[in-house]
Amino acid sequence: MRGFLVLGVLTALFTPFAAATPAGAAEDxxxxxxxxxxxxxxxxxxxxxxxxxxxxxxxxxxxxxxxxxxxxxxxxxxxxxxxxxxxxxxxxxxxxxxxxxxxxxxxxxxxxxxxxxxxxxxxxxxxxxxxxxxxxxxxxxxxxxxxxxxxxxxxxxxxxxxxxxxxxADDEPAAMYIGSSDRENQSTLTGVLVTAVPLLILLLVPGVRRWRRKLRGGPARGKSADRRLPRWVTPAVALAAAVAIPFAAAAAFDQTTSSPSPRPRAIDLEARLDRVAEGLAEDPVYTDPESPRVLSTAQLTSLHGRIENFERSEGGGPVYVSVVPQLFEDESEGDEENFAYALHDKLGEDGVYIVADPLHGYIKVFNHGLRLDGLALLFDLPDSIAYGDDKADEAEDHLLGERLDALMTFLDKSPRTDEPETPGDPYPVTNPVTEDDLPSLFSSDFWPGLFLGLLAAGLLYGVLAGVLAVIGAVLRRRRPEPLSTESLPQTSPTEPALSYLRTTARIELRTLKADFESGEPGPTPGRTDSRPGDCLDAALLLLEGDPDRIDAADAATLVAVTVLARAGRAALAGKAYNRCCAVNPLHGPAVTRHHARVVAEGRQRRLLHVCGLCRDMAIAAPATLHTRVLTLPGSSPRARYEDAELLSVIPEGIRRLIEKAKETAHVA
The missing domain is CATH 3.10.310 (Diaminopimelate Epimerase; Chain A, domain 1)
Structure with a gap:
């Protein structure tokens, strides 16, 4: 009798530890x-x-x-x-x-x-x-x-x-991989080039020949010097381009994947599911050992008791709780329904499958084969259980223990059905083996690109034909009209020759002087730029009052005379010309201020007044903007215009250039 009494006491003492053992929550x-x-x-x-x-x-x-x-x-x-x-x-x-x-x-x-x-x-x-x-x-x-x-x-x-x-620090390295949208752009570009380039060859070569013959005054048809190449050459070149472009595009756009990730094998995709399924086969509560612990020993013990009570209740059954992270990179693509479906398939047991994420704190419930209302589990589950409240968001364990306990209470009270319910197949997730594969270069947007290439070739041919027609008309004019303020073109080379600067300065100064002598208009309302008389006086001061000294002037003086003359002409026309482009003064008036990189070395930028074209290049191709900076002839290598003392003030505005011209001529 005494032995039975001792056995009973020992059983009572060790029962709590036995209950805690299935939870797998030892202190270490x-x-x-x-x-x-x-x-x-x-x-x-x-x-x-x-x-x-x-x-x-x-x-x-x-x-x-x-x-x-x-x-x-x-x-x-x-x-x-x-x-x-x-x-x-x-x-x-x-x-x-x-x-x-x-x-x-x-x-x-x-x-x-x-x-x-x-x-x-x-x-x-x-x-x-x-x-x-x-x-x-x-x-x-x-x-x-x-x-x-x-x-x-x-x-x-x-x-x-x-x-x-x-x-x-300020410039991240270029990406190593492209995405699906980049591949679509590559496909479109390839399609455009495949049709546009050959078509332009077929259209432009004969068109240029006809333009040259008309320019020389020769016959439009018949024998001419242009027949040095056989007629079949042009179609052959166009055909060669149509064949070569796809091969060149395939070599240039040779990416096949959008990620460095290797293709997972079947064993990789099944490893976690097998681990969790094996754990649930031994214990209805599986906590991920790789993640921070979110359930205490007491909470696990209580949860096991609630699960046993639910299994014995009317309409109840087994409950399987997976406290496992749900990640976009996992086999289920972070989809809890797919994860629960796969676990049910591996276990082969009906029951309520609960997926609790220890990292994000979400809880999802799925009924497989019990007499429970699936819609109630889906739509009536309180947000405080499924997602937690503010207090749960702030807690490291997301209060998962308390919320799982509340979930078991919800299951106890959930309505029963006459027949077991089983959800249908979940929405499929992305195929993990092929999800990073890029589509073929010659698929999807390649075919619309072929049509766009036809349109682009036709549009470009029309534009070029119009330009050539205008150029031909200008070159064929035997008696060109005198240049005026409205008709004088403003060309702006980056590396002008000294002869070009002399010719331009002479024409600009002569035009300004002629227009000025015909009668200077009064101040234009709202105009803040220099008066044309100031510009003309400053230009003449640089030439010591004699326009014929242009032939003896240096490059910096010629640029200054050109800029001043153009500013004076703009003033005569009532147009604002306070500042010219600080990248190349020959570009004309500045339209805005922009941070521009005007040196090849380094990444330093300066806030400069620039013309519209330089602004566009500073946005689209900032690393090449320095190639548009005006350089002056007379030295090797050519010096930048800012290195000349007279032109160094150009970024400060036309008014400052006028003052500098007077200082150079020693005029107060």
Whole structure:
């Protein structure tokens, strides 16, 4: 009798511990302990939760790179939010009991690295990865650069980090991969070129020949000097272009994928589902060991009790709770319904499948084969349970324990049905094997591009034909009319010859003087620029009052005379001309101010007054704007116009140029 009494006491004492055992929540069963145990088995641990970006089969690749560091290296590849707890690497190191370089890699990059007991420039390596690599380089490529910098040692690593920070602080490296929209643009461009280029060849070559014959006054048809090439050459060249362009485009646009991620294998896509299904087969509550713990021992014990009560209740049944992250990079593409459907398929057991995300705090419920109202579970589940409130958002555990308890209360009260209900197939997710594949260059938008090429060729031919007609009419004029303020063209070469500057200055000054002598108009309302008389006087002062001295003037003086004359002509016409383009004064009046890069070296920009064309280039191709800066003849290499003392004031405006001209002529 006494033995039975002792046995009863012992049974009563150990019952709570037995109830807690299925929950798997021993005091040392933490995220850090689990990860340390995995690193003890293999110094590189790759999660099975990121098969779309970092398949578990890449473990060997990371291990191969880790050996290049030259120090013991432990690598954890985990979802980004799973590494948020402060001091995770320190806790893993303490439990592992080994010194070395501990590195955390997420789905896109190397995020953290700490050296324990070894010398390794971890911070410099992280800095190099941040600045040297584009955002889409991928985790393996980043880890390769990280290991390379670690192997260089402290001094070289620090210098490389400083250089990367200086070089890429304001300009990120170009992306390594293109997206589907980029491929569509490439397909359209290829289609346009395939039809536009051959068609333009067929249209322009005969058209130019006819234009040249008309310009020389020869016959439009018949024998001429243009018949030096056989007639079949033009169609042959057009055909060759039509054939060569697709091959050239295929070589230039040779990208086949939009991501550095390798194609996952079937074992990669099934690994996490198998792990969770095996866990649920032993225990109805499975908590992800790779994620921070969100359920205490007491909460797990209570949840097990609630599940047992629901299973015994009328219309109830088994409940399977998966406390597992739902990520866009996982096998289910972050879709809880697909995840629950796959678990039900693997377990082969009907029941309520609850998916609770320990990282985001979401809870979703799916009924498979129980007499529960599926619509009620879908639409009547309170938001405070499914998504949590503000208090849950602020809590590290998202109050999942309390919300799961509330969910069990909701299930207890949920309406029963006469027959078991089973949801239909979930919406399919993107195929993880082919989701990063780019479409063929000659698909989708390639065919509309062919039609656009026909339109573009016709439009361009019409424009060129009109331009050639105007040029031909101008060149055939035997008695050109005198140049006037309205008809004088304003050309603006970047590297003008001295003869060009002399001719332009002479014509501009002569036109201004003639128009001015015909009668200067009064001030135009709202006009703030210089009067034409001031511009004319300043130009003549630079020539010592004699226009014939243009032939003896230097390049800087000729440019100044041209700018002043054009400003005076604009004033006569009542047009504002306060400032000219600071990139090339011969471009004409400035229309706006813009940050412009006008030197080839460096990336420094200046806020300058620029013309419309220079503004457009500063926006579309800022690195080439310096090629439009005016240079002066007379030196090798040619000097920029700003280097001349007289022209250095041009960016300050026409009024300042007039004052500088007077200073040069020693006139107060």
């Amino acid at each position: 069963d933490t995220q850090a302990a689990y990860l340390a145990a995995r690193l003890r088995e293999n110094p590189v641990y790759v999660t099975d939760q990121l098969p779309r970006e970092v398949p578990k089969s890449m473990t060997a690749d990371f291990a191969r790179v880790a050996k290049r560091t030259g120090v013991p290296t432990y690598v954890l590849v985990l979802p980004r939010q799973a590494t948020y707890p402060q001091g995770l690497l320190g806790a893993v190191h303490d439990r592992l009991g080994e010194d070395g370089l501990f590195v955390v890699v997420d789905e896109s990059s190397v995020t953290e690295a700490v050296a324990f007991g070894v010398s390794a420039p971890a911070e410099d390596a992280l800095t190099v990865c941040l600045y040297e690599l584009p955002y889409d380089a991928g985790p393996l490529r980043e880890f390769e650069v990280f290991a390379e910098v670690i192997a260089q040692g402290g001094g070289k690593a620090a210098a490389r980090a400083d250089a990367a920070r200086d070089k890429y």
